[in-house]
Amino acid sequence: MTTMRKISQLVGVSTATVSRALKNPEMVLPETREKVLKAVETLGYRPNILAKNFSSGKTQTVVVIVTDLTNPFFSRIVQGVEEEAQKLGYSVLLGDTNDDINRERVYAEMVLNNKADGLIQLDHLFPFEDKDKEIAKTVPMVSVCDAIDGDYEYPYITIDNFAASRDVAKHLISLGHTKIGAIAGKDDSLVTSDRLGGLQRVLQEHNIPFNDDWFMRGGYTKQCGKESMEALLSMGEYPTAVYCFSDEIAIGAIKAIKDAGLRIPQDISIVGFDNIDICEYIDPPLTTVDQPAVEMGQRAMQILYQLINGDAIQHITEFKPYTLLVRDSTGLAPK
């Protein structure tokens, strides 16, 4: 391997000069610089990043923790993170945890072990136990889209889920729906409580009762959406509109409705959340709340960059704009 020493020998200067010629050209005589660059060229020198990282104590790398990379909403956020990371000179280590808190912990500890400089979390469980909270304090860390409800002091990029839910609820009520159910993703998360809260608030404002039996909990998967919807349909009386807390859930719900021989939106209206690509392509096109996934990922990376580079860790919840996209999966309530 070509090292800096070889360059310095070829040019007849010290390694310090070579280092400066490459990193701080203005500290070096133009002709020295020329000679160094030429030697770099002829020997095909590449700086050993390992050595650089070691002496600087930084890895120029961040870890992204995702529970399920196959969820297109999450993978878009990751794309945003990565795009921004590359701009800022960082690499992205992938941590797909498959909902396993222990794997989350492993990835979080990578920062402590100097394998990465910071952490971005999507839809996470960590920090989970008290010992995790200790770790969380020392690790530069940002949450995107979902966070743990608790008193943690790290930034959180999201949309105003409460307000978005209010918009969804108003939309359904304006179509005449009064029998409204919901299928949530994960329990005990800020997203779930905010979305549920927004829905309940609007129902309350319109004196429409909220039927707790019609509030289902599962995961952000098609499978869960299908099973939850089947459960709803098997009840004696079921809702005429179902608000799914993710598009994946909605897709599963739609499948269950069609399998039962019912029509969307004539019999049941469906609303999703996230606006993943496929929403426009499914039948019927899905009414959903658009979240700016890529932008959220980018922003998370920007903030993480600031944290890593010295800004004190402060609690910032940053809201991005959202849009309710009305498509064909919602319609007038059946008579």
Add this chain to the structure above:
Amino acid sequence: MTTMRKISQLVGVSTATVSRALKNPEMVLPETREKVLKAVETLGYRPNILAKNFSSGKTQTVVVIVTDLTNPFFSRIVQGVEEEAQKLGYSVLLGDTNDDINRERVYAEMVLNNKADGLIQLDHLFPFEDKDKEIAKTVPMVSVCDAIDGDYEYPYITIDNFAASRDVAKHLISLGHTKIGAIAGKDDSLVTSDRLGGLQRVLQEHNIPFNDDWFMRGGYTKQCGKESMEALLSMGEYPTAVYCFSDEIAIGAIKAIKDAGLRIPQDISIVGFDNIDICEYIDPPLTTVDQPAVEMGQRAMQILYQLINGDAIQHITEFKPYTLLVRDSTGLAPK
């Protein structure tokens, strides 16, 4: 930060002994080991991976290059890679290239710069130019699912695309189809030529002409699928069955067909490829070829591991089993 030196001072031994107590316990007196472990515990020592990597010259990290992470087929492969990487003690650096050859090159060079030990490529363009081929020779590298047609000496994990295409073609012919179109993903790739070849061979065997106008090329996206299908439908005579080289393409094609007021499969049969999760959920459920994505990713990582750890680079094309899944998007050819 707690370093090995601190431990050694606390215990009253040298750093070498500490190192051995942790890495080669059998080289150290049991009681010494106990004392070291205790000190590690009380001081909360964590080895600095940066230093370890530096002195060993290895990063225990691999790069995965994907053109589009939001494609669920690719993200499943990545999941497989990651799962296996974790088992083998490796981390995964993500390289989403957005079809940009320059970004691919950046990621490939990470291996040369000691940022990673090896490279896994999905649906890639690299190596592209002659200078890339030089790089490719020195970099431990494995392709999954798609490779560049050319004389490169690195392993390739795939399914037998030619045979799978034959199965698709036979299935369509058995349903009475003779007017068969196809929508490909990328040009100039082994996958495209194999799949097209398999289709053409079977048509030839049945004395069915292959209409070149009905062979569309684009990318592996819903958007491309939709546009290609619209183009097909705008022709005076269009196929009664369309073989899409990915499920994403198929989903776009289905959208175009429905928008045109036609029915699937009564008017047009559609076949996809990959068997991504959503195939069961769309309307109608999609006939497709299942590829064992997770397993392919795992296997790619295993082989890369072997390459990194000394096995000579050899050209292996390894085929995984595939399955044609007949669902409801294919039916009898219209009279």
Add this chain to the structure above:
DNA sequence: TTGACGAATGCAATCGGTTACATTAGGTTT
């Protein structure tokens, strides 16, 4: 002419864990 100053460069320590080689202690063999 000399002292001061600044620009350019060199010297050498440093980061923290690993490891080849050296040393020591304890036991065994002859």
Add this chain to the structure above:
DNA sequence: AAACCTAATGTAACCGATTGCATTCGTCAA
């Protein structure tokens, strides 16, 4: 008892780039 061996541990070099401090050299002012 001397010679020898082995297990356990210590010493110090090493990986390669960075950087604080020292040095050199040329220039300008006193």
